[in-house]
Amino acid sequence: MCKKQVREVLSRLYLILDAPVHFFSAIGYSYKSSLVNIHGSSKNGAFKETDYLAQVLEPWIQSFLEAFSAVCSIALFVEDGNSAHSH
Helix, strand or coil: CCHHHHHHHHHHHHHHHCCCCEEECCEECCEECCCEEECCCCCCCCCCHHHHHHHHHHHHHHHHHHHHHCCCCCCCCCCCCCHHHCC
């Protein structure tokens, strides 16, 4: 799927659900994680730190780090500045 198609799909989901749609994924050399739909628990549907911790960090990051370490000894993580990721 190209970038434009992804945007169209997410826009349609937003219109259908009438709420924000959030996903987590990770890519690296010889690695691609699952696409994780993050369900937000705030009033407007946005996800909070607790949602990110429970739905991304705890269930997915450990396996991600194990798979990543199999191909690379140094990890570089990029923070996008979203306040929900501050945990």
